[in-house]
Amino acid sequence: MTGIPNSLSGHSVNLMARAGNTCDTKICKTAATSILHDLDVNIDPCSDFYQYTSVGTFTDLRNNNLDSLRDIIELTYDELLTGAKEKSDEEFINPSQSDRDRSNFNKIKSYYETCMDEATIDSLGPTPLFPDIKSLLDKLNFPVGLDSRFTTDHVRQLTDALIYLGNEGVDNLFSFDVGIDDKNPEEYVININQPDLGLPSREYYDQADVIAIYRNGLISILSSILGNPKDSSPLEELRRTKLAENNLSILSNIEIENMVDRYIEFESHLAKITLANDQFQNPIDLYNPMTIAELHQKYPVVDWIKLIRRFIPEDASLPSNVIVIAPKYMQDLTDWLVNSANRDDGVTTENLREFFIIKTILANIGYIDKPNRDLYRNMIGKISSGATETPPRSRICIGQTSNTFGQLLGRYFVMKKFGGESERKQAAKFLDNITSSWKSRLQDVSWLDSETRSRALEKVSKLKHKEAYSLANPDDRSPESLAQYYNGIEVTPKEYYKTQQSAFQWSLKKEWKDIGQKVNKDIWYMDPHEVNAYYTPTFNEIVIPAGILQSPFYDSDLPRYLNYGGIGVVIGHEITHAFDNSGRLYDGDGRLNSWWTNATATAFEQKSQCFIDQYGKFTIDGPNNSKYNVNGKMTLGENLADNGGINAAFMSMRKSLSEDPENNLALPGLESLSPEQLFFINFGRVWCSNMRPEMAVQRVLNDVHSPAKARVNAAVQNNPEFAKAFKCGAPGSREMNPVDKCSICKLENELPP
Structure with missing residues (x-):
């Protein structure tokens, strides 16, 4: 392409085209x-x-930014500083805080390198998951067996399991987090909502071809993590040993297939009672304050006082209200659980146990070995992304570094690029x-x-x-402010899974400490x-x-x-x-x-x-x-x-x-x-x-x-x-110039073309 057709020139006189009016x-x-x-x-x-x-400027620029962040994190601090001095100003480069800045930079660099250390990650296989599964099962001391239906007698065990899962960042029966109170935006409030599903939305559970891919993918993942060892290699022997150390049984092929079938049936029912995405558009409909007493009355499947008390700060009072965003979902979930003994599709304690085990695995599969990550990625790729190739590990790890240390990594981006x-x-x-x-x-x-x-x-x-x-909370110009903000995340070289757990615990604590505090609008x-x-x-x-x-x-x-x-x-x-x-x-x-x-x-x-x-x-x-x-x-x-x-x-x-x-x-x-x-x-x-x-x-x-x-x-x-x-002619004559145009803010003096 060497030029623009004359027919595309503007209908108005283009004063910019005069001699001397071109930017060179x-x-x-x-x-x-x-x-x-x-x-x-x-x-x-x-x-x-x-x-x-x-073209796709958003995608191109996002990828360019990720590449720039990777290039930054792979520098030494001195190399970064040399380049930043050409772009940045004295607000960012403060010699009195250079030691702290160097320490901050080296911390996120260590995190990135720990993520990039695939040899160590792969040498452990899925074994870092096993203590989490054991801890979950210790909480879920339900009666074992597919004949044991859930009843309100199991509220204590379910509550303990939900507390554990919430503390580990695992999706379960509902979501539970801290937000701004819509009717009192100076205060924080607890929100209760329907959960995220394993598939992208409720519609996918009605598609037989999708469910078949989902089933086969989950069977492959569980077989690799909890199934019979495939050979006598050192890695498989390590997996066998670590399963035994954590009192976890090796599952046969048929046990895994049945477990996956029950999991999909359970999750499909959850999907059925969730609300469609277009029902979350009106914030007035979503604002449903309830006292804790009302929660106990309406949804008696959880010990709400115990659950809330385990997340809010020790010195904070129990909130007078929480906001239930999807009360219909919560009511349907409660009816399903409470009446399980009298329903053909009633929930067994084994259903809950298996559902939580698989959710725990899926929540953490991104932090274990590549073979298991690839099994998950291939499954999701076939279902919802279409992706056939794994992104470079550097792009994955810079994305994780951004997720964990976003403001700190952003400081160095600003210094280098902005x-x-x-x-x-x-x-x-x-x-x-x-x-x-x-x-x-x-x-x-x-x-x-x-x-x-x-x-x-x-x-x-x-x-x-x-x-x-x-400019505040944290102040990205200040290494001291950023060091205080991210204090609590422990980066353990050679232990990526442990490092991710530390990062999540820091994030969870930061979220829940807001309860009882005034809203920080600097954030x-x-x-x-x-x-x-x-x-x-x-x-x-x-x-x-x-x-x-x-x-x-x-x-x-x-x-x-x-x-x-x-x-x-x-x-x-x-x-x-x-x-x-x-x-x-x-x-x-x-x-x-x-x-x-x-x-x-x-x-x-x-x-x-x-x-x-x-x-x-x-x-x-x-x-x-x-x-x-x-x-x-x-x-x-x-x-x-x-x-x-x-x-x-x-x-x-x-x-x-x-x-x-x-x-x-x-x-x-x-x-x-x-x-x-x-x-x-x-x-x-x-x-x-x-x-x-x-x-x-x-x-x-x-x-x-x-x-x-x-x-x-x-x-x-x-x-x-x-x-x-673009001289599109009379309204109705061209696709981009229809007769009927939608407008919210049509003006009194707005004339047709």
Whole structure:
């Protein structure tokens, strides 16, 4: 591709194309080359904008960041510091804390190297799992046998098992964690919810071919871990010895097959009583406070006082309320267990024992030997990811290092790749610009009544943002702050499994110590190097990490119209979440509160239905020529955010063109493209992605985000400015310019193209 057809030039006069108005810097030349490479000029953008721009910037940048993190962690500290001095500032490089910084760096380097030591990990086989299975069985001193039905006489043993599993991070009969109280966002609260399943969602349990793969995979895993030794090799002899030391029986082939069949039957019943993903969209429906006495009355299968007391700090009082997010699931689970003696599908104590054993194995299989990891990966690959090759161990280990030491690893990413306070403050100004545009747009929305508009403007005025990296709890600029934050994680070289257990215990303790404390709003829920962003309704805050503040999303030296089409749309997307179908139910102080008038709420619901219907018509291709429709209800919040984000960013871009022309010069070789066109092109490049059919199905069933093609094409279909920029003709004449456009924030003065 050597150029852009003249037919794609903007309908408006392109002032940037005048002599001397082209950016000739290295970064502009690189951006122009990248855009030319990414566009398929044989595709009409008005017919299929996704195909015209299909690249996948998110995936590419995430992989690049992982590679950068790997390169950083494989340096020595002195090599890191030498490179960081070229990019970072004095806020990050403080000679008085260099010893602490070196110690921190060496700690995560040791963690990474322990993960990379596959020879040691493989030499142990699955044996690190055995003490955990033994400890579980010691708690589960149920009567043994398939004829022993569960009754309320077994509540003590079940409670002890749930405490143990919760302390080990093993999914079980329900989830149980700490969150922010939606109606009192200054306080932490305990949430009780339905569990994660072994398969990606409840729909998979109705597919016979999937269950067959699941069954065969589990049989292979259990045979490798608990089955008869295959030979007399040293590793198999070690496995036999360690099983005996932990009083674990070697299982025959038929015992394993029967155990797996019972496990799948049990889990399939759990899947049947779970709620579908699209039933978790309304936070008011999910907010069900109950006293501990009510828990005992409604769900008498657990000793709730004992369970809660074992997790909260010793000096904390029992909470007055907990939040039950899925009461229907909890009631159905209780009825199933309590009435097991009188049901054909009743639960036996052996069902529970086997279910918890397999869950323990699956929860920890990523930390044992490669042969067992591969068995699990192959099974899941066939079912839901389509992956056929194992990623490089370095990518797996840098991902684990990030999961464990995210803020600390992020510090070194910022030092090496981002810069420091001057870059962060520039990004903060950019966020302010988008917020200002969103606020201006609210003032002109025709269907908002004065009362709701006033409260909406107040909410935007109270909207906070954080950018690049954490400044407190921990302060990523301070080695001392980071050392204190991660104190408690013990890295034991040559013992990866033990190290992972230490990391989990640290994380669990950090989570539960919040009970009884005021909410810490300095906290970040992402790491600095993540290519992502988020909005927190209880904080009324958006967060944009340094990882996404990179080209092509953002660079302070790029023309502003590209930045607005990249990170500007992302920022606008997150701001829009404050007013989507879920976020709009929280006020400016982060409190779950129905502050909309009835008339305005009704108008919002009517306008939202257009998006539900529009996105529900998009499909993805699954395996074996199958097709799945997008769930317009489940994805509504993200779809609204996509559309609101592109509108807010475009409005800011237009303002920038008139107020800041020197930072909106044309790109070399792309002078025929208007800034409006390049805005949309950068947007398309950001969101496009490709994935295997199995993964596409998993996403469409579970992900609240629409598939990439729907995200790109639906957003431009709804945007009149896109049709103007690309001369898409009269409404209805081209696929990307339909007559009926969905809009929540249609303005009084908004005219058709």
